[in-house]
Amino acid sequence: MPSYFPSAEGDKSGTAFWHPFSGDDLSALLDAFKYVIPVIPFPGSFSPCLLLSKTSSVPEGERISPVLLAPFITSVYKLAEKSKSSPYDFWDNDAAELDKLWRRKGAYLIPSYRHEQHENIFSTFLENGYLLSPDFNIPSILPAEISKGEKDTFLNTVNKLSGEISK
Secondary structure (H helix, E strand, O other), rough: OEOOOOOOOOOOOEEEEEEOOOOOOOOHHHHOOOEEEEOOOOOOOOOOEEEEOOOOOOOOOOOOOHHHHHHHHHHHHHHHHOOOOOEEEEEEEEEEEHHHOOEEEEEEEEEHHHHHHHHHHHHHHHHHHHHHHHOOOOOOOOOOOOOOHHHHHHHHHHHHHHOOOOO
């Protein structure tokens, strides 16, 4: 399975997924990977992701219709341009607090606590009105918009839980 968050090397098979708002510069990844394949249907109503690969499994001689290829190339480069800015930058000021429970990668929160602690953390956030990923192995996503009061409650929950658990 390709790595969830890509590096220029990809995983052992030379493949990786790219997700919007992951903080990864798609332009740089397009230079590192030879093949770009959209994952269709999108996982969610608006979150396109790409499969990046250094090798091709498409048989030689198979042609892609220019009618399909042209808008795909345009959309990849538009995604690359948009990936340079993020509506999640306002969370940067709270990195020290978020780091108590997660490793942040753009909009994504990857748990740094133990797997067996996830149910308690998930339940506590849900009781406070925040939906984290119910699956420990799938990163949670920070909201792109949040009021000051909601953000304060979120961070207070982080602080409360980080005091209760040991990493």
